[in-house]
Amino acid sequence: MPASADFKQRLEARLTAIAEHFGTPFHIYDEKGIRETCTGLSEAFSGIPGFQEYFAVKALPNPTIMKIMRSMGFGFDCSSIAELKLSRRLGACGEEIMFTSANTSRLEYLEAAADGGCVLNLDDITFVDKVPEMPELICFRYNPGSRRTGNSIIGNPVEAKYGVAHDQIMSAYRHAIERGATRFGLHTMLASNEREYSYMVETARMLLELVEWISGELNIVFEFINIGGGLGIPYKPGEKALDIQSMAREITAEFDSFRERHGYAPKMYMESGRYMTGPHGILVTQAINRKEIYRTYVGVDACMSALMRPGMYGAYHHITVFGKQGSEEIVDVSGSLCENNDKFAIQRSLPKTEDGDLLLIHDTGAHGLAMGFNYNGKLRPKELLLCADGSVELIRREERLDDYFATLDFDPDRLHAC
Numbered sequence: 001m002p003a004s005a006d007f008k009q010r011l012e013a014r015l016t017a018i019a020e021h022f023g024t025p026f027h028i029y030d031e032k033g034i035r036e037t038c039t040g041l042s043e044a045f046s047g048i049p050g051f052q053e054y055f056a057v058k059a060l061p062n063p064t065i066m067k068i069m070r071s072m073g074f075g076f077d078c079s080s081i082a083e084l085k086l087s088r089r090l091g092a093c094g095e096e097i098m099f100t101s102a103n104t105s106r107l108e109y110l111e112a113a114a115d116g117g118c119v120l121n122l123d124d125i126t127f128v129d130k131v132p133e134m135p136e137l138i139c140f141r142y143n144p145g146s147r148r149t150g151n152s153i154i155g156n157p158v159e160a161k162y163g164v165a166h167d168q169i170m171s172a173y174r175h176a177i178e179r180g181a182t183r184f185g186l187h188t189m190l191a192s193n194e195r196e197y198s199y200m201v202e203t204a205r206m207l208l209e210l211v212e213w214i215s216g217e218l219n220i221v222f223e224f225i226n227i228g229g230g231l232g233i234p235y236k237p238g239e240k241a242l243d244i245q246s247m248a249r250e251i252t253a254e255f256d257s258f259r260e261r262h263g264y265a266p267k268m269y270m271e272s273g274r275y276m277t278g279p280h281g282i283l284v285t286q287a288i289n290r291k292e293i294y295r296t297y298v299g300v301d302a303c304m305s306a307l308m309r310p311g312m313y314g315a316y317h318h319i320t321v322f323g324k325q326g327s328e329e330i331v332d333v334s335g336s337l338c339e340n341n342d343k344f345a346i347q348r349s350l351p352k353t354e355d356g357d358l359l360l361i362h363d364t365g366a367h368g369l370a371m372g373f374n375y376n377g378k379l380r381p382k383e384l385l386l387c388a389d390g391s392v393e394l395i396r397r398e399e400r401l402d403d404y405f406a407t408l409d410f411d412p413d414r415l416h417a418c
């Protein structure tokens, strides 16, 4: 049974009581499933000494979930001051944190260096001079350029805003050495929601080749390569899951062959978000209105503030109706925003619903609530955790009007006309 089906079963056994107790809408996450995925990943890559996952905090920046990640031995991949602070509040420090930011500000660099620092991953060659203090250990994010990805979210890396270009990468390390760096890593992230594992194997091979080339030229040793995140999950029924076992076996072989040639191998890091928590979250929302015009609309009590992916990327999220089976009608499932993109499903076949039905929007455990916004004054819902012992815990309250109005509480300030 797929992880999310097992979760659905355990959730539905108690859903009436949970919805009554906490009220809808809410995202609920599955501790058991998350832990199993974590264990599976660590075991798959146990053949590479020093393998380390840095959970991509932006996927699910909830301290309770992050504590689970930490208890599984994972570090954190951060891209903002808030994410750095969140990670440090949980006790992570130094090389347990990777800071992979884009278009980075000076303030962000200062925060990255504070409180025991972190592994700094620079996104551009100009940052070698802009980083206030060059740390001992430095990493660059590499953008290979015209290497085709066939991936719709990141697209052709030539058009992606990330990383150091191929013809700059050698100078980037050379210059970092001049500024005092003595320890090195190499990073890239080329995929998003990629379920074809060979793509990740290719990425690892490409980075190892790059390591060979750069270390030969500059006479340096690389401590790690980081193949980024982007591991995909099946959102649609019938889609094949990523074959993590084959991916791990083939990447391990790449490392073994590198070790044979050079007498050592770097460690391998990864910074998955979606793969770790995506399938282990469900957005539970109640049908509150039914509207029949040119199409039939099932209006629910959640909206884009809880989940942007369908509206933003046209992404598919599977929807089931609690206690109902079959596919009796074609509907759009819509939120309450005055924005026509505010739909969780378009022309979807669902059982016949009525007001009061609970809809389960699946696979919302990554890039779900975290991406939500307050447009139209819509507030974000709460987050719950279905704990391993079967209890259900509130792990973030819903936003309230006071939160929305908080930025209107400020001291008067005016720059007068001259």
Ligand SMILES: *Cc1c(COP(=O)(O)O)cnc(C)c1O
Residues within 6 Å of the ligand: 056, 058, 059, 077, 079, 100, 189, 191, 192, 193, 228, 229, 230, 231, 271, 272, 273, 274, 275, 366
């Ligand atoms: C978003 C992001 C990730 C996580 O991506 P997933 O698709 O959730 O695995 C990892 N690393 C970086 C630098 C990112 O920006």
